[in-house]
Amino acid sequence: MIKVALPKGRIGEKALEVFEGFLQEKLCFENRKLILQKNDFCFMLVRNQDVPVYIKRGAADIGVVGLDVLEEQQSPLVRLLDLGFGRCKVVLGSPNGYVLDFSKPNLKIATKMENITKTFFARKALSVEVIKLYGSIELAPLVGMADAIVDLVETGDTMRQNNLKVDEVIMEVSAYLVANPNSFYSQKIKILKIRDFFKNRIK
Numbered sequence: 001m002i003k004v005a006l007p008k009g010r011i012g013e014k015a016l017e018v019f020e021g022f023l024q025e026k027l028c029f030e031n032r033k034l035i036l037q038k039n040d041f042c043f044m045l046v047r048n049q050d051v052p053v054y055i056k057r058g059a060a061d062i063g064v065v066g067l068d069v070l071e072e073q074q075s076p077l078v079r080l081l082d083l084g085f086g087r088c089k090v091v092l093g094s095p096n097g098y099v100l101d102f103s104k105p106n107l108k109i110a111t112k113m114e115n116i117t118k119t120f121f122a123r124k125a126l127s128v129e130v131i132k133l134y135g136s137i138e139l140a141p142l143v144g145m146a147d148a149i150v151d152l153v154e155t156g157d158t159m160r161q162n163n164l165k166v167d168e169v170i171m172e173v174s175a176y177l178v179a180n181p182n183s184f185y186s187q188k189i190k191i192l193k194i195r196d197f198f199k200n201r202i203k
């Protein structure tokens with residue numbers, strides 16, 4: 001049995017489509033159910049940020065998750081394949097017309113991604129105050145709570161509509177197929193078969 005953790009939303013749906021091809025079976029989570037069993041597979045639907053938790057603890061053997069989440073959580077998972085979909089960027093952004101002054105003491109940065117933010121500024125040898133938020137990050141500089149944000153940008157619409165600009169791209173992100181290291185060791189042949197199928201699919 002291979003247990004697969006998929007994130008709710010578009011990335012999970014895309015991944016499930018590939019698994020449909022792999023299993024030659026229609027796959028659909030019914031009526032808000034969070035588990036779907038088919039043949040030798042058990043698919044589970046979880047929050048994007050929780051995918052590494054399920055895999056790390058062995059509740060899932062493999063899964064699909066964004067590189068931003070992997071980097072943020074520093075999860076010790078095997079990165080099997082960059083799937084190339086779910087592309088977006090982690091950026092540093094600030095209000096239009098505002099010149100980000102890195103020499104300002106205690107620059108305040110609002111973000112969901114505390115670790116990525118701290119690492120980014122530590123590499124610049126800058127100490128900043130990180131304000132952890134859970135969503136609507138773009139609001140923080142607009143109401144004077146932060147100087148800048150570190151956030152995900154996909155189309156760029158949210159930043160544009162809120163009069164923010166990109167100051168620096170921190171990381172290019174896409175969805176990854178990942179595995180629990182022990183599962184990868186014990187079910188290597190099966191897991192590599194899945195990886196190769198994904199690889200051919202996304203070429």
Ligand code: PRP
Pocket residue numbers: 134135136137138151152153154155156157158159
């Ligand atoms: C993400 C991200 C941005 C937005 C970017 O938020 O944090 O706010 O999407 O997308 P865009 O560049 O295509 O406009 P999400 O939709 O996950 O909501 P959240 O603010 O509640 O985290």
